[in-house]
Amino acid sequence: MVRVKCIIKYDGSQFSGFQIQPKKRTVQGLLEQALTKMHKGKPVRIQASGRTDSGVHAKGQTIHFDSPYDIPLYNWKQALNTLLPNDLYVKQVAFASDTFHARYDVVEKEYRYYVWNEKEPDVFKRNYAYFFPYSLNIEAIQKACGYLEGTHDFTTFSSAKASAKGTKQRTLYAVSCGKQGSEIEFIFRGSGFLYNMVRIIVGVLLDIGQGRRQPSEIHDLLAKKDRRLVGETVPPEGLYLWNVRYGEVD
Amino acid sequence: MVRVKCIIKYDGSQFSGFQIQPKKRTVQGLLEQALTKMHKGKPVRIQASGRTDSGVHAKGQTIHFDSPYDIPLYNWKQALNTLLPNDLYVKQVAFASDTFHARYDVVEKEYRYYVWNEKEPDVFKRNYAYFFPYSLNIEAIQKACGYLEGTHDFTTFSSAKASAKGTKQRTLYAVSCGKQGSEIEFIFRGSGFLYNMVRIIVGVLLDIGQGRRQPSEIHDLLAKKDRRLVGETVPPEGLYLWNVRYGEVD
Structure with a gap:
């Protein structure tokens, strides 16, 4: 398993906030959907530095998740951005230690x-x-x-x-x-x-x-x-x- | 009848273009809807300097229409903006001669x-x-x-x-x-x-x-x-x- 840390940005105007909610367009929902697709249907959960409300924007939100995949950083970024809509963008991807936590740290x-x-x-x-x-x-x-x-x-x-x-x-x-x-x-x-x-x-x-x-x-x-x-x-x-x-x- | 000339601006991203179309959100459609409402249901048609396509913006589009109402300019502007959504705004209202035409002139x-x-x-x-x-x-x-x-x-x-x-x-x-x-x-x-x-x-x-x-x-x-x-x-x-x-x- 690798722990992957991403810095993302989003235009909050078309999102019902960060946190996943049934039937709502949320940042977490779309990120987890993209990651789950990359992991052939196996659910991937993300952790963020914190939530943002509906309509609130992010220039530098940080998230992390774990993956069994051994993929170079550039390919992580490209694969995710290909699967995400154009109001949500992964700016930077890094490998983090397995004790890193986007919220607690x-x-x-x-x-x-x-x-x-x-x-x-x-x-x-x-x-x-x-x-x-x-x-x-x-x-x-x-x-x-x-x-x-x-x-x-x-x-x-x-x-x-x-x-x-x-x-x-x-x-x-x-x-x-x-x-x-x-x-x-x-x-x-x-x-x-x-x-x-x-x-x-x-x-x-x-x-x-x-x-x-x-x-x-x-x-x-x-x-x-x-x-x-x-x-x-x-x-x-x-x-x-x-x-x-x-x-x-x- | 007075001929009213308006300079309007709009963010085109949520419009299916300027020209009115059934069941589509268009600039002309919303302007005519607002004017018709002001005229107690009597249809009012507008003329523009020209059309813009879906997604195209305007900082200074000009339109005109005719009205039997004797309303001061400031009240025209305020009444229209109250009835319009926040991605479509009337910047300026003026009375024009009855030969003025937003497209031909x-x-x-x-x-x-x-x-x-x-x-x-x-x-x-x-x-x-x-x-x-x-x-x-x-x-x-x-x-x-x-x-x-x-x-x-x-x-x-x-x-x-x-x-x-x-x-x-x-x-x-x-x-x-x-x-x-x-x-x-x-x-x-x-x-x-x-x-x-x-x-x-x-x-x-x-x-x-x-x-x-x-x-x-x-x-x-x-x-x-x-x-x-x-x-x-x-x-x-x-x-x-x-x-x-x-x-x-x-």
Whole structure:
């Protein structure tokens, strides 16, 4: 058996999310279908760094699976891409040690969120950025980004639907916001992320950018650990799983 | 009755082209459906500057229609956009003279064609540019672009399916090609375009860029007036109807 690690990208707009579901078009479903076909019908299961919701994109998601086949790396990549649709692409294939795990060995994840900040929507961006027509104070947002960095309990910024078990403590290594033309880019690098965490944080940052909250309120919101204190989760189309980093071991 | 002129944009990837067809999702079909709804079920027909094929995009298509309603321009725009899906957008509404015609009064059209010239495809560009992984000599293409400018019979560069009647003579005012990063942009401005003309020309320009033809062969190809001399029509996803210009009268 060899353990194969793949870095994949996908346009999430036509997927019902990453996780396999009966009768739904999912990333995991299509990958496992392709792998099972390559293994002459013998089911192959994959493990990913984590799930992404319906409509969320990936520039660098990582998965792994085991195979009895002795195939050169380039051929793995080519065979998989031949079997996959053109909104799901295997960028890179590597052999990993048999203890490597795409989920448990994650050292750092990077998410990005894009906002299209124009008066009028753009039909070509509708699936790829969140259309937000109101003016924003980027400096106030940047100040708040700094307050989010570090190790905190992010209960306030995670879905109430998230599983109750486990700590809600996470470390954000870097949070930033920049504007280029009409596009606003948020970058989040962290040890891990709770369910909907990026999309809830961006919602609060947009409130701050509109002057509905002060940047300093971030401290208080983190301390209160109450999801009900903050607004709605921003939509999935702006969100990209950008990169997943592992230790040097693999 | 007022004659209303609209500039619209659409992402062509989810449309079966512009022209209305039974049971198909078309730009004309959705526009007429929205207008008919606004007119309490009374059918409204639209006229466009021309059709676009399935998968072809528009940044600036022009249409017109007649209405008995006395509605301010801003309300026309808002009412239509409320009734249209988010891949079809009315950018601008104006009142036109009752002799204005979106097709017959065209003075100049601009099309652009985008090629994604990288070794590997990009899932996010699959519907918006033609993926072409081979290296290209842009200077040779630019030379050929110059030879296409002017008034010529474009029979060689138009679909054999095009209607037999009428002259195949058209004037190209400006043809250019530029590369920025991995993206190649072709710009065509002309008096009018034959069916599939831009997509056939781009196919020949890509042949020239690969060294399979010389730029000077353009003269000979134009003179021979034979569609069979040139290669395949490039795919629709790279093509954008960019702008339509009318005389000062309207």
